[in-house]
Amino acid sequence: MISKIHELLKTKKISCVELVQKYLAAIDTLNDKLIAYVNVSSDLALQSAKSIDEKIASGEDFDILCGVPMTLKDNISTKGLETTCCSNILKGYTPIYDASVWKNLKNKGSILLGKTNMDEFAMGSSCENSCFGGAKNPHNYNYVAGGSSGGVASAVGAGIAAYGLGSDTGGSIRQPASFCGLVGLKPTYGAVSRYGLIAYASSLDQIGPITTSARDAAIVYDEIAFKDDMDSTCKGKLCDTVSHLDDNIKGIKIGIASEYFKAIDSEVEDSINKALEVYKSMGATLVDVSLPSIDYVLPVYYIIACAEASSNLGRYDGIRYGFRASEYKSIHEMISKTRSQGFGDEVKRRILLGTYVLSSGYYDAYYKKAQMLRGNIINDFNSAFESCDVILAPTVPMTAFENGTTSRDPVEMYQTDICTVSINIAGLPAVSLPCGFDSKNLPIGMQLIGPKFSEANLLCLANKFEQATDRCFFKNIEGGINL
Amino acid sequence: MEYEIVMGLETHVELSTNTKIFCGCTTEFGGEPNTHCCPICIGLPGTMPKLNYQVVRYAVMAGLSLNCEIAKVAKMDRKNYVYPDLPKAYQISEYDKPLCEHGYIELSNGRKIGITRIHIEEDAGKLIHERGQTFIDYNRGGVPLIEIVSEPDFRSVDEVTEYLEYLQLTMRYIGVSDCKMQEGSMRCDVNVSVRPVGSDKFGTRTELKNMNSFTNIAKAVKYEVQRQIDVIESGEKVVQETRRFNDASGTTESMRGKEDAHDYRYFREPDLVTISVSDDEIEKIRKLIPELPNKKISKYIELYGLSEVDAKLLVKYKRVADFFEKSIDGVKVYKNCSNFIISLIFSRFETEDQKEQFNINVTPEDMNELLKLLEAGTIRNNVAKKTLGEMLDTGKKVKDILSEDDLKGLSQEELTGICNKAVESNPKAVADYLGGKDKAVKSMLGFVMKNTQGKADAQLAEKIIIDIIKNK
Numbered sequence: 035m036i037s038k039i040h041e042l043l044k045t046k047k048i049s050c051v052e053l054v055q056k057y058l059a060a061i062d063t064l065n066d067k068l069i070a071y072v073n074v075s076s077d078l079a080l081q082s083a084k085s086i087d088e089k090i091a092s093g094e095d096f097d098i099l100c101g102v103p104m105t106l107k108d109n110i111s112t113k114g115l116e117t118t119c120c121s122n123i124l125k126g127y128t129p130i131y132d133a134s135v136w137k138n139l140k141n142k143g144s145i146l147l148g149k150t151n152m153d154e155f156a157m158g159s160s161c162e163n164s165c166f167g168g169a170k171n172p173h174n175y176n177y178v179a180g181g182s183s184g185g186v187a188s189a190v191g192a193g194i195a196a197y198g199l200g201s202d203t204g205g206s207i208r209q210p211a212s213f214c215g216l217v218g219l220k221p222t223y224g225a226v227s228r229y230g231l232i233a234y235a236s237s238l239d240q241i242g243p244i245t246t247s248a249r250d251a252a253i254v255y256d257e258i259a260f261k262d263d264m265d266s267t268c269k270g271k272l273c274d275t276v277s278h279l280d281d282n283i284k285g286i287k288i289g290i291a292s293e294y295f296k297a298i299d300s301e302v303e304d305s306i307n308k309a310l311e312v313y314k315s316m317g318a319t320l321v322d323v324s325l326p327s328i329d330y331v332l333p334v335y336y337i338i339a340c341a342e343a344s345s346n347l348g349r350y351d352g353i354r355y356g357f358r359a360s361e362y363k364s365i366h367e368m369i370s371k372t373r374s375q376g377f378g379d380e381v382k383r384r385i386l387l388g389t390y391v392l393s394s395g396y397y398d399a400y401y402k403k404a405q406m407l408r409g410n411i412i413n414d415f416n417s418a419f420e421s422c423d424v425i426l427a428p429t430v431p432m433t434a435f436e437n438g439t440t441s442r443d444p445v446e447m448y449q450t451d452i453c454t455v456s457i458n459i460a461g462l463p464a465v466s467l468p469c470g471f472d473s474k475n476l477p478i479g480m481q482l483i484g485p486k487f488s489e490a491n492l493l494c495l496a497n498k499f500e501q502a503t504d505r506c507f508f509k510n511i512e513g514g515i516n517l
Numbered sequence: 518m519e520y521e522i523v524m525g526l527e528t529h530v531e532l533s534t535n536t537k538i539f540c541g542c543t544t545e546f547g548g549e550p551n552t553h554c555c556p557i558c559i560g561l562p563g564t565m566p567k568l569n570y571q572v573v574r575y576a577v578m579a580g581l582s583l584n585c586e587i588a589k590v591a592k593m594d595r596k597n598y599v600y601p602d603l604p605k606a607y608q609i610s611e612y613d614k615p616l617c618e619h620g621y622i623e624l625s626n627g628r629k630i631g632i633t634r635i636h637i638e639e640d641a642g643k644l645i646h647e648r649g650q651t652f653i654d655y656n657r658g659g660v661p662l663i664e665i666v667s668e669p670d671f672r673s674v675d676e677v678t679e680y681l682e683y684l685q686l687t688m689r690y691i692g693v694s695d696c697k698m699q700e701g702s703m704r705c706d707v708n709v710s711v712r713p714v715g716s717d718k719f720g721t722r723t724e725l726k727n728m729n730s731f732t733n734i735a736k737a738v739k740y741e742v743q744r745q746i747d748v749i750e751s752g753e754k755v756v757q758e759t760r761r762f763n764d765a766s767g768t769t770e771s772m773r774g775k776e777d778a779h780d781y782r783y784f785r786e787p788d789l790v791t792i793s794v795s796d797d798e799i800e801k802i803r804k805l806i807p808e809l810p811n812k813k814i815s816k817y818i819e820l821y822g823l824s825e826v827d828a829k830l831l832v833k834y835k836r837v838a839d840f841f842e843k844s845i846d847g848v849k850v851y852k853n854c855s856n857f858i859i860s861l862i863f864s865r866f867e868t869e870d871q872k873e874q875f876n877i878n879v880t881p882e883d884m885n886e887l888l889k890l891l892e893a894g895t896i897r898n899n900v901a902k903k904t905l906g907e908m909l910d911t912g913k914k915v916k917d918i919l920s921e922d923d924l925k926g927l928s929q930e931e932l933t934g935i936c937n938k939a940v941e942s943n944p945k946a947v948a949d950y951l952g953g954k955d956k957a958v959k960s961m962l963g964f965v966m967k968n969t970q971g972k973a974d975a976q977l978a979e980k981i982i983i984d985i986i987k988n989k
Contacts, residue, residue, distance in 0.1 A: 111563040124562070131556045133563060228788075232562040237787035265565050266790050342787060345597050348606025349560050353653070365601060365651070392597070392782035401784060 035196050036102055036250045038517050043090060043101045050083040050090065050101040050145070056515055057103045057147055061194045064513050067175055070188035070195075072108055072166045073116055074148035079103065082145050089143070098253055100143030105195040107183050108149040109156055110136055110241065111230035115146075119232050120164035121154045123376030127356040133230020134265065135199060135241055135258045142257060147195055151185025154378045155347065156206055156234040158182050159450055160435055163380045168437065171214060172511045173476055177434040180210030186244045187214040193514015197245040197254055201231055203238045204335055205429070205454025208466035211244050212429035212479025215468045215509055217496060218244045219251045220454075222486045223461035224269050226255075227262035233346040235339035238458040246508060248467065248496035252276045255489055271489065278490035279497045284317035286495070289422030293328040294453050298431040305470030305478045306428055312502050313426075313495075323418040323425060327410040328456055332448055334411065335455040336384075337391050337404035343381075344388030350376065383444065408459050415460045419485045424495060428453050429466040429479040457483055465492045467499060468507035477507065518750075519714040522742050523722075524677060524707055525669035528684060529662050530694045531640065531702035532575045538639045538661035539566035539609065546700055550645070550654035558659035560605035565788045568593075572661040573616065573792055575693040576637045577802050579663055580617025582691050582809055583632050583684075590793050591616045593637075593786040598779045601653055602642040610638035610664075612783040616792070623811070624679050631668030638662050657701075663693075669708065669719065674735050681705060681731055686810045689873075690835050698730050707738055710755070711745045720745070721755040725769055728762045737762040741769050813838055821851040830859055836875035843881030848888045853901075857884070861905055878912035879905070886915045899971055927972045932965075935973070936981040939964040940989075947986055958982055 042048045058076050065071050086101040106112060109119045111129040118124040153163035161184025162168035169184035171177040172192035179188035183200025187210030190198050200207040202220035211218025219242045226241045233239060243254035252275040259271035295303065310320060352358035352372030359371035391400035418425060430450060457464045463484055470478035484492045510516045537544055540557035557564045577587050594612035620632030640662050642655035671677050685696040685703060696703040705728065710720035725741055728734040745755050760769040810832050817828035832838050837858060845854050866872050891901040907918050939961040940947060949957035958979060965978045
């Protein structure tokens with residue numbers, strides 16, 4: 035998609051303004067039902083498009099992402115543009131600075147169409163914890179787009195953004211990408227700057243792209259993975275990934291961990307088995323690997339993520355920005371009312387849980403133990419990668435949920451993250467890509483997991499699969515922009 | 518019953534780096550409210566701390582000068598609590614792996630006060646209560662601090678005062694902080710308890726806060742010790758709590774009890790990487806540490822022969838000590854210099870701050886020149902004092918003030934000649950002297966001094982006069 039747009043702009047088959055107008059018109063038609071966007075920045079987008087047309091007209095060389103209309107999840111700070119994390123508590127908050135990734139993309143001429151929907155503070159797997167209502171699955175509006183980066187997946191899947199950036203703390207890029215039939219890359223922890231990403235769980239959060247092809251994911255990753263002084267934990271990428279997309283994969287060893295195939299839908303399993311055959315036919319060999327600590331990933335994830343969230347979200351007190359309760363008698367009451375009224379239930383649940391596990395008397399039993407187990411999980415992956423190059427697993431054990439099912443037992447919801455969270459705990463990169471459709475015609479996704487900073491290899495493998503299967507698992511949705 | 522006081526100190530010192538600990542904002546004191554702020558130090562969503570490495574270097578320097586062991590690897594932690602002056606709702610500090618540990622300060626009575634640890638952290642903003650409303654100024658938010666925690670080794674108020682004065686002086690010497698209690702760049706909480714003399718068990722302690730001067734610390738501790746003794750004597754128990762010093766009444770008041778103590782929910786700051794300090798770096802920093810005040814004081818006493826009082830007065834201000842040491846280059850009598858500084862220069866200053874600044878018109882080279890003239894006997898003490906006064910007033914050099922005649926000095930022959938004249942022109946005084954009035958020689962001496970413009974050595978002149986009379 036991105037290369038196509040670049041080509042069209044370069045050959046002046048379409049002007050950037052025309053392109054943006056097309057997208058804005060499609061958003062206008064589709065977004066009411068999709069709720070992919072929570073804030074459309076039409077004026078800004080058209081303004082940028084105009085200046086890019088001037089640049090193109092002047093014959094200047096322009097970057098691959100220049101003039102490409104895209105979107106950002108609403109937890110990525112955009113200077114002058116409201117950024118709410120889809121929470122009532124941040125309504126009216128307009129950042130005074132740009133997130134590092136957006137700053138760079140903006141400099142490269144990216145066109146921001148608007149901010150997209152998400153579960154409040156990225157806490158959720160359906161996007162239904164959004165204060166704006168959940169984003170819908172473009173393949174079937176009765177189903178969720180997934181979460182937490184549901185809006186990005188919904189918009190990219192529906193063809194009302196060429197690509198988007200989401201964030202992945204426990205699967206929030208890969209799961210919606212899987213539900214919406216897209217490519218979603220969760221980069222290595224520390225590959226992409228988090229500066230300006232409104233934190234949910236700082237030791238797990240990573241920004242990454244959701245795209246309609248592995249190539250696009252590589253193009254975007256190469257532009258967002260750079261060393262950033264503003265984020266001390268960020269090292270940038272090891273190498274360019276685009277130049278490795280067509281590397282030879284013959285002899286590559288794909289690890290299969292049986293732990294990922296427990297309690298999995300049979301249709302998902304079938305698709306993955308077929309995908310493995312495809313890889314085998316390309317010269318890959320399959321090896322069994324074992325990740326025994328995987329049984330602990332959910333408690334470890336929810337303890338660490340909630341602990342960090344309880345601290346990260348302490349700042350929303352109504353004093354400096356965002357929502358403030360209207361009636362209060364003391365500063366204490368103001369803060370507690372603001373938080374009681376401003377946060378949704380899932381956020382409150384996780385703050386309570388996180389506060390509890392860090393409290394004196396409980397710290398050792400929960401947080402400390404979780405950190406220890408985190409070490410075990412990392413070790414499991416390290417030993418697994420001694421006998422394989424990548425691990426292939428389902429992204430989610432099922433396809434998209436029906437709307438309204440999030441109100442089920444929260445623990446049952448947490449179970450659906452079983453395949454994705456281990457990657458965040460270990461800080462590894464993983465790419466989710468479509469590999470089938472279920473009987474309801476909803477997309478099925480699989481993920482390739484690699485050692486740290488192996489994005490080039492993962493994207494190459496994703497690209498090979500896409501080519502070998504002739505992109506048959508990608509579907510254009512009517513009403514969207516298909517160039 | 519006799520009681521023994523047991524105290525431990527937690528001292529916060531603001532480091533004088535140019536910029537804050539996690540962003541590029543200035544650390545300058547004052548400024549219009551909320552003008553020394555940026556997205557990072559007001560904790561806007563999505564921002565991340567970026568460690569100012571100078572803070573680590575300063576803390577290591579402080580640790581080395583207080584005899585601490587330096588951690589090769591340290592990390593930072595979040596201390597979570599809610600207060601409007603803390604915009605992130607957590608303070609980034611160091612919990613279980615501080616940069617410096619196991620140091621000490623030796624007091625003049627020979628006792629050692631253990632330094633448990635020194636860690637780095639960020640300061641909070643300030644609440645301003647005005648016109649019945651509360652305002653927040655975040656200028657101070659993110660200013661780097663070190664917290665110096667002592668062992669409960671203090672047994673008297675004097676020890677506390679000496680420790681704090683020493684700490685202040687040391688931090689100023691190594692240049693990591695100006696340590697101004699009034700501006701809050703040095704703050705101190707005192708943990709106080711009492712126990713019967715001879716007991717080795719600690720009594721229940723209270724923590725005293727809100728003292729903004731050494732005098733107030735002494736006052737607060739004295740009051741609190743008596744209060745605790747009174748509580749025990751009346752058969753009750755001291756309650757573990759935090760108490761605030763009330764400046765107006767000179768008393769301490771309960772602030773919050775043990776049950777209201779915060780649960781800070783410490784955990785590792787995930788936005789920062791491990792801090793590592795190499796041996797090389799530690800050695801580099803060690804080399805930057807100047808001679809420390811306690812060493813200087815003993816040098817001044819033992820090597821320069823100054824009194825303890827004078828030595829301490831000079832060392833108290835680093836600029837003064839520097840001036841002193843440069844001024845006495847090649848000089849033999851060091852006392853002249855210390856006397857000039859203490860009696861003539863200090864008397865021109867009204868405040869401690871002025872002494873600290875030591876802003877004077879005279880360079881150490883000027884002073885050195887004057888001291889050498891005095892030592893050579895070229896000029897007399899009174900002339901030297903007058904000259905120094907004029908130098909300080911006008912900024913003129915020694916040579917501009919003293920005439921060639923002044924600098925020529927007085928030869929033995931010249932002096933003997935004038936003494937002869939004095940005897941000849943005062944027959945009455947000579948008769949008085951010979952008649953047993955020893956004091957009569959003074960009037961002849963006055964004549965000599967007058968006719969030599971004070972250049973004569975009075976003692977020598979007196980001896981010559983007496984010799985002349987006796988040999989007559």
